[in-house]
Amino acid sequence: MTKVVCPGSFDPVTNGHVDIVERAARLFDEVVVAVGVNESKKRLFSLQERIDMLRRATEHLPNVSVASFQGLLVDFCAEHGIAAIAKGLRAVSDFDYELQMAQMNGNLTDVDTLFIPTSPEYSFLASSLVKEVARGGGDVSGLVPDFVLEQMKDAFTR
Numbered sequence: 001m002t003k004v005v006c007p008g009s010f011d012p013v014t015n016g017h018v019d020i021v022e023r024a025a026r027l028f029d030e031v032v033v034a035v036g037v038n039e040s041k042k043r044l045f046s047l048q049e050r051i052d053m054l055r056r057a058t059e060h061l062p063n064v065s066v067a068s069f070q071g072l073l074v075d076f077c078a079e080h081g082i083a084a085i086a087k088g089l090r091a092v093s094d095f096d097y098e099l100q101m102a103q104m105n106g107n108l109t110d111v112d113t114l115f116i117p118t119s120p121e122y123s124f125l126a127s128s129l130v131k132e133v134a135r136g137g138g139d140v141s142g143l144v145p146d147f148v149l150e151q152m153k154d155a156f157t158r
Contacts (some may be wrong), residue, residue, distance in 0.1 A: 049151070
């Protein structure tokens with residue numbers, strides 16, 4: 001059974017994230033969406049809210065589960081018997097960073113990194129950009145699942 005992890009902060013989950021997870025779910029027997037915990041970063045959504053959003057966004061995919069991790073992703077992979085990391089790439093700038101990360105991870109363990117090019121309609125999409133536009137009152141419908149849009153509106157009015 002081939003198991004892969006799709007890691008990220010997912011603050012919030014976007015339709016671009018869902019697209020990458022769906023495509024990984026077609027390629028692998030099992031996909032674990034791993035939400036990174038970094039206490040030093042200020043997030044719009046709590047860890048539990050991000051996990052709940054991801055579970056809801058991927059509930060139509062029977063071979064996808066959601067978990068959280070702290071520390072090194074390769075340690076999470078070793079603990080869960082995961083052989084590969086699947087990462088979405090939007091642009092060449094993503095590749096520069098992700099290649100270095102993949103090479104470091106490969107140096108630490110035998111976990112491979114696979115790159116999935118982002119679908120063209122999501123090539124500009126980033127969680128930070130979605131939050132910035134939404135915070136400014138811009139329309140981000142179509143960029144995030146509908147229920148995430150509602151949760152973002154609620155979060156900005158807290």
